[in-house]
Amino acid sequence: MSDCIFCKIANHEIPSTVVFEDEQVIAFRDLDPQAPTHVLVIPKHHYATITDDVPAETLAAMANAIKEVTKAEGIDESGFRVITNAGPDAGQTVHHFHMHVLGGKNLGMGLLSADAQ
Structure with missing residues (x-):
């Protein structure tokens, strides 16, 4: 899709901090980390x-990317959370399927919103 920001990132039309990439997927740092x-x-x-x-x-391929990202980020053993949002009620703001990989601190038992911040 020509107007999709994530398609533009995947095509290297918009710069991002890439953590992992293969033929099918790309993983990059979120600009508003939680x-x-x-x-x-x-x-x-x-x-x-x-x-x-x-x-x-x-x-x-996405599961493999998550494995590689968690190893590269040093959170594979301490723990991490993987979340995908689908639709406006779930909080999806970019309508290109994506998974959030979060870690680096105790994320608690709550949902993504305030608990991950």
Whole structure:
């Protein structure tokens, strides 16, 4: 999609701090981090949400990216949270499927909002 900011990041049209990249996905630092580590993992192909018929291979590539990001960020053993939001009621503001990888501190038992800040 030509107007999607995440598609532009995936195509390297907009600069970002890339943490991991392969043929199917790219992971980059969130500009408004909600935890000491806050990385977004997105597919390079545009899907609006996780329920948008995302191929199994893409989901597997995203899971692998999360593994690599958590290792690179040093949160693989201490713990991390992975969240995806789907639709406005969930707080999705960019309508390109993405997963938030958060860690680097005790995130508690609450949901993402105030507990991760």
